Amino acid sequence: MEIKTNSRLEKVLKNGHMAVTSECGPPRSSDPAHIIEKGHLIKNHVDAINITDNQTSVTRLCSLAACIHLKQEGLEPVLQMVVRDRNRIALQSDILGAASHGIHSMLCLSGDHQRFGDSPEGQNVFDIDSMQLLQTVRYMRDEGKFLGGDAIKVPPNMFVGAAANPFADPFEIRVPRLAKKIAAGAEFIQTQCVYNLDKFELWMKGVVERGLHEKVFIMPGITPMRSVGMAKYMARAVPGMDVPKELIDRLSSVPKDKQSEEGITIAVEAMDRLKECTGVAGFHIMAIEWEEKVPEMVERAGLYPRPEID
Amino acid sequence: MIRSITKPKSIEEIERLLDGLNRIFIIGCGTCVTLTHTGGAPEVAAMKEILLESGKLVTGQIVVPVACDNLTSEILNEEMGKIEQADVLLIMTCAFGVQTVSSQLKKMVVPALDTLFIGKETAYGQFNEICTQCGTCIIGETGGICPVTNCHKGLVNGPCGGTNQGKCEIDSNKDCAWTLIYNRLMELGRLDSMRKLQGPRNFLGEPTPGKYEISKS
Numbered sequence: 001m002e003i004k005t006n007s008r009l010e011k012v013l014k015n016g017h018m019a020v021t022s023e024c025g026p027p028r029s030s031d032p033a034h035i036i037e038k039g040h041l042i043k044n045h046v047d048a049i050n051i052t053d054n055q056t057s058v059t060r061l062c063s064l065a066a067c068i069h070l071k072q073e074g075l076e077p078v079l080q081m082v083v084r085d086r087n088r089i090a091l092q093s094d095i096l097g098a099a100s101h102g103i104h105s106m107l108c109l110s111g112d113h114q115r116f117g118d119s120p121e122g123q124n125v126f127d128i129d130s131m132q133l134l135q136t137v138r139y140m141r142d143e144g145k146f147l148g149g150d151a152i153k154v155p156p157n158m159f160v161g162a163a164a165n166p167f168a169d170p171f172e173i174r175v176p177r178l179a180k181k182i183a184a185g186a187e188f189i190q191t192q193c194v195y196n197l198d199k200f201e202l203w204m205k206g207v208v209e210r211g212l213h214e215k216v217f218i219m220p221g222i223t224p225m226r227s228v229g230m231a232k233y234m235a236r237a238v239p240g241m242d243v244p245k246e247l248i249d250r251l252s253s254v255p256k257d258k259q260s261e262e263g264i265t266i267a268v269e270a271m272d273r274l275k276e277c278t279g280v281a282g283f284h285i286m287a288i289e290w291e292e293k294v295p296e297m298v299e300r301a302g303l304y305p306r307p308e309i310d
Numbered sequence: 311m312i313r314s315i316t317k318p319k320s321i322e323e324i325e326r327l328l329d330g331l332n333r334i335f336i337i338g339c340g341t342c343v344t345l346t347h348t349g350g351a352p353e354v355a356a357m358k359e360i361l362l363e364s365g366k367l368v369t370g371q372i373v374v375p376v377a378c379d380n381l382t383s384e385i386l387n388e389e390m391g392k393i394e395q396a397d398v399l400l401i402m403t404c405a406f407g408v409q410t411v412s413s414q415l416k417k418m419v420v421p422a423l424d425t426l427f428i429g430k431e432t433a434y435g436q437f438n439e440i441c442t443q444c445g446t447c448i449i450g451e452t453g454g455i456c457p458v459t460n461c462h463k464g465l466v467n468g469p470c471g472g473t474n475q476g477k478c479e480i481d482s483n484k485d486c487a488w489t490l491i492y493n494r495l496m497e498l499g500r501l502d503s504m505r506k507l508q509g510p511r512n513f514l515g516e517p518t519p520g521k522y523e524i525s526k527s
Binding site for chain 2: 088112116124170177184192239
């Protein structure tokens with residue numbers, strides 16, 4: 001497959017390796033030390049590190065600056081970009097800024113509504129949506145033009161991804177919706193956290209039937225449960241999250257001080273099973289504020305060492 | 311019928327806006343704010359009581375039929391004696407009415423209401439925004455349901471990841487606009503419409519402030 005950018009993630013995927021990404025959330029502070037530290041904790045066990053963009057609509061150090069910090073440390077960031085806060089001028093400007101710093105992978109997202117965060121009274125921008133942001137990045141890269149039509153002297157060199165939620169309703173539109181994201185320009189997909197493996201495999205079956213797995217690299221999202229409380233919370237309160245009762249029962253059946261270990265084991269078992277699923281191209285491990293566990297998970301899932309890429 | 315939907319400002323805010331202004335003329339409206347119970351005759355009477363209790367002097371009050379109509383100035387002319395005695399007009403209409411009166415009378419005005427949106431009464435006492443007047447209507451491709459208005463993110467290319475059992479992630483009582491659109495398109499046998507990639511919206515269709523002239527040709 002033709003390598004189109006300098007993205008390490010693209011090279012790993014297109015060389016046929018099962019890729020591993022993880023994510024780190026920037027601090028609510030102007031001190032970058034913590035996110036740099038988190039990046040170093042996982043750097044040898046992942047191919048790239050997603051940096052979230054004011055996730056849950058809480059104001060944080062910006063994704064772009066955090067990506068630059070990681071890049072300066074020699075790590076490989078994936079710039080997450082939500083369309084909630086910036087209009088098309090600001091988004092295109094940040095894409096150029098990222099590319100100018102050698103950041104070559106990005107994930108295009110809608111973003112949580114600001115009502116959930118620290119600024120519920122803030123303006124709801126959504127000038128363009130995540131689908132149109134995908135189109136925009138691809139247009140800038142492939143056509144060498146801004147949305148307004150003017151030429152870009154040196155276009156941004158970006159490998160472009162999107163999110164997918166195989167579990168949201170209505171289930172019937174989930175495969176067509178992926179097809180639409182691919183048509184808009186998505187080259188890799190990181191999914192919502194996968195706990196209901198049967199349903200994920202059913203979605204993948206639909207994906208494979210339409211041949212979409214040959215057009216996009218699909219990386220299921222993996223988030224280990226730290227406790228039965230977390231599992232119950234995610235089942236109850238997180239929209240579009242599918243946590244089967246058997247998983248909650250299994251966590252409940254072990255003593256409290258063993259639950260986090262059990263959560264890791266469940267996540268590793270999920271990766272072991274999904275590795276065999278046709279169309280799965282890697283994993284996106286979102287160990288929310290539990291980055292120190294990522295290396296263990298990657299090793300136990302047989303995904304270590306990571307491939308050497310120039 | 312479309313209505314301008316309003317809600318009352320707090321008494322504290324009104325008192326702050328009226329600070330130092332002691333002689334007040336109150337104007338209500340017989341149209342939208344009467345329907346929403348925010349500026350009809352009963353609300354104007356109640357406001358008068360509140361002002362009198364706080365030591366203000368009310369020089370007069372009137373509920374005009376349609377405050378945003380250009381004829382409002384003629385109705386107010388009949389009250390000019392009482393209006394001229396006032397330091398300020400406290401206007402219990404939507405901002406269309408407040409600005410109509412303000413442009414006609416050149417008097418200090420204080421709005422008593424906040425104007426929320428242009429909507430319609432969908433059930434008794436329940437008002438909904440149906441159209442945001444975006445200027446680039448796409449409902450011919452969404453089964454007649456407007457995602458620009460009905461989706462909290464105004465998404466035009468399908469639902470976000472927060473759609474939850476047919477409800478919106480930010481309000482479990484509110485239907486996900488895109489689930490409604492999906493169901494409608496399925497009934498109509500037009501699901502293919504959802505595949506269409508809508509390009510970035512043209513916000514020039516909705517220039518602020520909006521202005522439109524009927525061409526003279």
